Amino acid sequence: MAVRVLAISGSARKGSLNQKLLNVAVQGALAAGAEVTVVSLSDYPLPFFDSELEREQGVPAHALDLQKLFSEHDALLVASPDYNGGYTALLKNAIDWMSRPTPEKVSGLALFANKATAVISASPGPMGGIRSMLAMRSVLEKLGALLIPQTFTLGLAHQAFVENDQLGNPQVESEVKAIGAALVRFSGALRAA
Ligand SMILES: Cc1cc2nc3c(=O)[nH]c(=O)nc-3n(C[C@H](O)[C@H](O)[C@H](O)COP(=O)(O)O)c2cc1C
Numbered sequence: 001m002a003v004r005v006l007a008i009s010g011s012a013r014k015g016s017l018n019q020k021l022l023n024v025a026v027q028g029a030l031a032a033g034a035e036v037t038v039v040s041l042s043d044y045p046l047p048f049f050d051s052e053l054e055r056e057q058g059v060p061a062h063a064l065d066l067q068k069l070f071s072e073h074d075a076l077l078v079a080s081p082d083y084n085g086g087y088t089a090l091l092k093n094a095i096d097w098m099s100r101p102t103p104e105k106v107s108g109l110a111l112f113a114n115k116a117t118a119v120i121s122a123s124p125g126p127m128g129g130i131r132s133m134l135a136m137r138s139v140l141e142k143l144g145a146l147l148i149p150q151t152f153t154l155g156l157a158h159q160a161f162v163e164n165d166q167l168g169n170p171q172v173e174s175e176v177k178a179i180g181a182a183l184v185r186f187s188g189a190l191r192a193a
Helices: 017-031 051-057 061-071 089-098 130-142 170-192
Strands: 004-009 035-039 075-079 116-122 152-154
Touching: 004 017, 004 170, 017 035, 017 075, 017 116, 017 152, 017 170, 035 061, 061 089, 075 130, 075 170, 089 130, 116 130, 116 170, 152 170
Parallel strands: 004 035, 004 075, 075 116, 116 152
Antiparallel strands: none
16 A cells, blocks of 8 residues: 655645645655645644634544544654744644544544654755754654654755755755655555554
8 A cells, every 4th residue: 555645734825836836745755655635734824823713612623634644544644844943833733733632532642643744844945944844854753643754945946946846956956856755655654554
């Protein structure tokens, strides 16, 4: 059975550089034999996490939908935009809601535990969002995800994409695709172990 990868970006912006980068890494995962679901958080709007809101109204339907998606996939491919040296509130908020108990009273943390995970980032700055990539790795590690050692950050990302949202530099493109492929290999090895 093919490895199932859930690909998610921390930006819901039209024309998002992180979504474009994610899509290239997805091509690498597909070429490595995975089935990939690309999720846009714009389709899952959520209120800011608030424990009173949770107590009064429960976990919102969109968070439950995301929990279900996470439970149905073996591996996680995340593109994490850099806002002021960290990840976006959009992505962290979705993770916080997902980490809450599921309707079956299973800890939401179980959705992340032992899941093969890769994090990449793109930014117009020269560092390519490296701080966000590292900070998001740290959050996901804390939740028990198994982070592959390979990482990629794309600096000057606003100049990097050409027609059809492909990367202009073939060397860079193959490095990004290699992240997707490495994630699939790692997830397959975890399953076999
Ligand atoms: C509030 C805010 C803070 C930002 N801070 C940084 C930063 O610290 N470092 C950086 O490289 N880019 C920073 N940026 C630029 C974003 O990385 C850039 O807008 C990027 O395109 C966002 O990702 P997206 O294209 O996927 O939406 C910031 C943007 C915003 C809106």
